Each structure stands twice: as C-alpha cells, then as structure tokens.
Amino acid sequence: xxxxxxxxxxxxxxxxxxxxxxxxxxxxxxxxRWDPTDCDEKAPPxxxxxxxxxxxxxxxxxxxxxxxFCHARAGVVGVADGVGGCRGDGVDAAEFSRGLMANxxxxxxxxxxxxxxxxTLLEIAYQKTVASTRTPxxxxxxxxxxxxxxxxxxxxxxxxxxxxxxxxxxxxxxVVVAGTDGLFDNVFDAKxxxxxxxxxxxxxxxGKMAQAIGRLAYDMARSSRESPFSAASREQQGTNFTxxxxxxxxVIVAFIVS
Numbered sequence: 001x002x003x004x005x006x007x008x009x010x011x012x013x014x015x016x017x018x019x020x021x022x023x024x025x026x027x028x029x030x031x032x033r034w035d036p037t038d039c040d041e042k043a044p045p046x047x048x049x050x051x052x053x054x055x056x057x058x059x060x061x062x063x064x065x066x067x068x069f070c071h072a073r074a075g076v077v078g079v080a081d082g083v084g085g086c087r088g089d090g091v092d093a094a095e096f097s098r099g100l101m102a103n104x105x106x107x108x109x110x111x112x113x114x115x116x117x118x119x120t121l122l123e124i125a126y127q128k129t130v131a132s133t134r135t136p137x138x139x140x141x142x143x144x145x146x147x148x149x150x151x152x153x154x155x156x157x158x159x160x161x162x163x164x165x166x167x168x169x170x171x172x173x174x175v176v177v178a179g180t181d182g183l184f185d186n187v188f189d190a191k192x193x194x195x196x197x198x199x200x201x202x203x204x205x206x207g208k209m210a211q212a213i214g215r216l217a218y219d220m221a222r223s224s225r226e227s228p229f230s231a232a233s234r235e236q237q238g239t240n241f242t243x244x245x246x247x248x249x250x251v252i253v254a255f256i257v258s
C-alpha cells in the first residue's frame with residue numbers, strides 16, 4: 001500500500017504504510033455495518049485469466065492538499081483533492097482528503113474478499129472521515145460549473161451517490177492512469193496516451209512512468225501553451241488566456257498483469 005501525505009524531496013514522493021487496526025469495524029451507520037464488497041449492482045463475471053495490478057505513483061505538491069492510495073492486492077486505487085477554497089477560512093484543506101484516502105485504504109485492507117464496490121467504499125470512507133476530522137471537504141472530477149467540482153463535505157455539499165460510476169474491461173498489458181486535476185487540467189488525453197505508449201515501449205516501471213507523466217504535467221502547468229484548463233476556460237468563460245494551471249499533481253500508474 002502506498003499513500004502520500006508529505007511533500008517529497010524528489011519527483012516521486014516517499015511512501016509509507018497505514019495498516020488497518022485489528023478488530024476495526026469496516027464501517028457502520030445507523031446500525032448497518034458497511035462492507036466495501038457490498039454493491040447494489042450485479043457483480044461482473046470472473047475474468048478468464050486471473051489478473052492483478054502493479055502500481056506506483058508520483059506526487060508534486062503545490063499547496064500539498066492531494067492524497068491517494070494504491071492497494072495492489074485488491075486492485076484498488078484512489079485519489080482525493082482537498083478543496084483549496086477552504087484555505088482562506090484558516091482550515092487545513094488537506095485533512096479531509098487525507099482522512100478520506102486513509103479510511104478508504106483501511107476499508108479495502110479489511111474487506112473479506114476482492115470485488116470492491118466504489119459507492120460503498122466511498123460511503124465508508126466518507127462516514128469515518130466526517131466523524132474524525134474537523135475540516136470541511138474534498139473534491140471530485142465532476143463539476144457543477146467551470147472550476148467548481150462536486151465536493152464531499154462534513155456539512156452540506158454533495159452526496160456520495162451523486163458520484164458518477166463507470167466501468168470498462170481490462171486485459172493483461174493494459175495501463176491505468178489515475179490522478180487529480182493537477183494532471184488532467186494540464187495534459188490533454190492524446191498527449192497522455194502518447195507518453196504512456198512511449199514509456200511502455202521503453203519498458204519503464206509504473207513508478208518511472210508516473211514520474212514522466214507528472215513531470216509533463218508540472219512543465220505544462222508553468223507554460224504558456226494551450227492546456228485543457230485554458231481551453232475549457234475559453235469555451236465556458238469566454239477568456240482568452242493560454243497556459244496551464246498551478247496545482248498539486250498526483251499521478252497513479254497501474255499495470256494490469258497476470
């Protein structure tokens with residue numbers, strides 16, 4: 001397991017483990033014991049070939065409010081972005097995102113089997129984080145309007161069930177890239193696909209690939225070239241600037257292997 005909560009000394013952050021407490025309840029609300037393997041949707045059929053995940057990360061902080069985890073055995077990764085708008089209220093915008101990811105990891109580690117339901121896992125992590133932190137929110141990729149993402153918060157905000165869930169099949173040799181908006185606001189999908197293909201051709205490890213992607217996002221954030229953020233701002237806000245967006249950059253790369 002890898003979860004980053006500290007500013008790294010080099011491109012790739014230092015990782016440390018957060019073990020699940022012995023006997024810790026996976027999650028409970030109103031007398032109902034949550035289990036991250038519970039899901040309302042029908043479980044997918046088992047894969048013909050047993051697949052597993054090899055994952056690593058790169059983290060380049062700006063305000064140091066991102067958090068993430070990677071549980072390779074369960075095949076689960078997660079990322080969360082602290083809501084920077086809370087910074088002006090004198091609170092630690094990173095506390096909620098870090099708690100959310102730590103609680104999600106612990107729930108995955110304590111799960112009785114594989115096959116994690118995203119909604120249930122997020123609900124478990126959310127309930128525990130609200131109960132144990134003083135800070136208000138963490139954001140998601142969904143947006144109400146330009147640069148205003150959906151947010152989970154201790155009071156008000158959006159609901160876990162408002163999150164979008166999608167699925168796609170994977171096979172041996174696939175590469176999964178997850179990240180916060182520090183990546184996706186600065187790197188177009190086509191460019192991201194290109195660097196993944198290049199790194200794959202060079203037989204780079206997941207960690208080295210994550211570093212390469214993170215470096216590209218870092219350079220784009222500080223450039224005057226067109227970015228997904230500037231393109232969206234022009235389309236939705238009528239602005240005319242070009243360039244990237246300075247932000248924390250989290251990149252998780254997972255190789256699907258047999």
